[in-house]
Amino acid sequence: MAGGAMMAGSAGAAELESGGKLLLTGGVSALEGSAGGGLSTWAVIAGNETSRGVGGKVHATYVDVSDYKLRAYGGAVGLFDRVELSAARQEFDTGATGAKLGLGKGFTFKQDIVGVKVRVLGDAVYDQDTWIPQVAVGAQWKKNDQGAIVRAVGGKDDSGVDYYAAATKLLLDKSLVLNGTVRLTKANQTGLLGFGGDRNDDYKAQFEGSAGWLVSKRLALGAEYRTKPSNLGFAKEDDWMDLFAAYAVNKTVSVTLAYVDLGDIATFKDQRGLYVSLQAGF
DSSP, rough: OOOOTTGGGGGGHHHHTTTTTOOOTTOEEESSSSSSSSBBBBBOOSOOTTOOOOEEEEEEEEEESSOEEEEEEEEEEEETTTTEEEEEEEEEEEEHHHHTTTTTTTTTEEEEEEEEEEEEOOOOTTTTTSSSSEEEEEEEEEEEEHHHHHTTTTOSSSSEEEEEEEEEEGGGGGGGEEEEEEEEEEEGGGGTTTOOSOOOOOOOEEEEEEEEESSSSSSEEEEEEEOOOOOTSOOOOOOEEEEEEEEESSEEEEEEEEEEEEOOTTOOOOOEEEEEEEEEEE
């Protein structure tokens, strides 16, 4: 999940001089398609490009918790390590739980997400002599394909836009990465259950935090926490968290495994399980 943008200080000079980013410095792919951690969006820009080029990545993610499954896949393009354009599709499979909810076994919610991110301050790799982090701002437009059901459970809209500001700080001498993101959102379960609700239909600020430690040049361990609004009266929405391990197979391919705790989802409690994501970048 998180683990993106991490490297040891000893890995630095030679690879930086070669014109590409260090391993994992473009982040892994968040569920919504942007570069960062698995649950959170970071200030890093997707791809292996530097300020002189164009890069990109594609990803496929699978989450299997107690009563649901989530598939996500997509891609992102990084322009000169300054601008990121991303697109993703999420598929929320209710499995046998769909029948219990009255939707039918295997009923699947689908959501398309298009994002843009712009780095406005700092450089996560090169700014090692200052405490100023890399800062980026962005937006994600989301569209759910089940408007009738969204409204039946109390949601106000089947589409919406999230706005965020993220700050990522690399401490190369300590092999640490820290990230904090503030997201303005109306999304219910990231938008899979629509936007706004009978309890609240206003934008609320939510926090996404990540911390990771680079055990070696290729392996990062860490944790994430993401707060969520609770807009729907029929079911509360809990915060999300994970414990992750991200491994860079090589400059192109990385894989992330995590234990995730997504709390209660649509009246079904204790949604915990496995997260796995595969990413390829250039």
